[in-house]
Amino acid sequence: MPEGHTIHRLARDLQRTLGGAPVRATSPQGRFAEGADRLDGHPLVAAEAWGKYLFCDVGTGDVLHVHLGLIGKFRRRPSPPPDPVGAVRLRLEGDAATWDLSGPTRCELVTVDEQVAIVARLGADPLRRDADVDATRERFVRSGRPVGAYLLDQSVIAGIGNVYRAEILFLCGIHPTRPARSLSEEEFDQLWSTTVEQLRLGVRMGRIVTTDPDEIGRPRSRMRSEDRLYVYHRDHCRRCGTELEVIPMGGRPIWCCPVCQPA
Ligand SMILES: [Zn+2]
Known part of the structure; x- marks a missing residue:
């Protein structure tokens, strides 16, 4: 299972490659089609990790919440991307890179308040400056x-x-x-x-x-x-x-x- 360092690195890389410009969001597998529709066309405002939890804020009130679980992966592809390989739940396509999410335990849209509630159940994250x-x-x-x-x-x-x-x-x-x-x-x-x-x-x-x-x-x-x-x-x-x-x-x-x- 990915540990906290993987998720923090992922948040950093997503922010670096998708931040600032509109991102095209799709669900090639179809299981997250509605969520992808709501993300589509918005820039990634902030990606952050808390422990093994990833949150991507697109600035519309929707926050993408991802937990990779045991087998989940966010794979980086070039842009424009090749055809998806396997069951890709969510594809985020930016100008600099495309990211394919497969096999997550959680992939959902939450509100900022719901994000706060998820984080409230977690302990201090040693990689965060606000760790208590x-x-x-x-x-x-x-x-x-x-x-x-x-x-x-x-x-x-x-x-x-x-x-x-x-x-x-x-x-x-x-x-x-x-x-x-x-x-x-x-x-x-x-x-x-x-x-x-x-x-x-x-x-x-x-x-x-x-x-x-x-x-x-x-x-x-x-x-x-x-x-x-x-x-x-x-x-x-x-x-x-x-x-x-x-x-x-x-x-x-x-x-x-x-x-x-x-x-
Ligand atoms: Zn020893």
């Missing part, structure tokens, strides 16, 4: 839930998915079974700053790379895929070689190193 760190810290202090499960809860922190939660806890040396409230203030602050740093790096790279280039001996852009992560979906810790623990948590497995992340 203090409120997030307060929630950690009050929660007995395992931190590994807590990090996946989008109503606590929005934008972390299964890859980042495993990698961030590894980078901070925190075992995922520890209750959120057992983290010291320093540990929480390190967890937050590591999250911000890693997600920003993800936006810049367009992929998740958490390993230290000095440790791997190559720059991030030239790392082999098996060297980009410390623990996620691995058998052994990329740092110390210890066999990893795999624990079901928050509905998905999490990988952790018993040496680098003492329980």
